[in-house]
Amino acid sequence: MRSDEETKAIVIEAARHAFAGDGYAATSTEELARSAGISTKTLYRLFPGKAVLFEAMCADRLERLLSAVDLQASDEVDIETGLRAALLACADLALDPEVVALQRMVLQESAAFPELAANFYRNGISRTVKALAGWLRVQVKKNLIALDDADEAAGMLIGMVASAPQRAAIYGGIPLPSRKQIERRVHICAALFLDGCRANSP
Structure with missing residues (x-):
């Protein structure tokens, strides 16, 4: 017998593929229940509605990012190495093909299902910024960087590292960058943030 937590994980995995492939409106709870090998009644007991399941799926997808960023907030790495690792964790999530597919789906269906955009922002964009801002605050406390607003800086950094490739993929049909291109x-x-790019005066 599976525990509820194991069953939830299986349902969330099935939902990730279904939402990204078929869209939110076209995905039925009956199909999700079949994919997970459970009854519809069990599915509704674990997730009272499709919107709740979508929110849980977004939150679950971010755990990898959150743990990766938290692990770099230590004394064992220098600021540039730590920042690269934190930004790479953000980029890995933001530029993940399934996450980009979900974002495309949210944009397409948010007019009919406005809760999708709110959930994606709350459990995706907002939590990603919060995680990176927390890492930046640790560096400020160590006197390694100086920032007035860590949340604002985190949003700028994530925008710089991920927004252009995301937009190119979603609106332009351009392939997502390779791992080497992301790195x-x-x-x-990281260099722009830490060192700037103004040329020295002659």
Whole structure:
């Protein structure tokens, strides 16, 4: 017999694929229940509605990011190495093909299902910014960087590292960057943030 937590994990995994592939409106709870090998009654006991399941799926998807960013807030790495690791964790999530597919779905269906956009923002964009802002505050306390607003800086950093490739994929049909391209972008963004790019006066 599976525990409720194990069953939830299976349902969330099935929902990830169904929402990204078929869209929110076209995905039925009956199909999700069948995919997870449970009854519809059990599905509704675990997740009272499709919107609740979508929210749980978004929250679950971010645990990898949150743990990755938290692990870098230590004394064992220098500020540039730590920032690259934190930004790479953000980029890995923001540029994950399934996450981009979900974002495309949210944009397409948010007019009919406005709770989708709110849930995606709350459990996706907002939590990602909060996680990186927490990492930045640790660095401020160590006197390694100086910031007036860590939340604002985190939003700028995530925008710099991920927004352009996301938009290119969603609106332009351009393939998502390779791992090597993401790492290069992360290195450039970290250097811009820490060192700037103004040329020295002759």
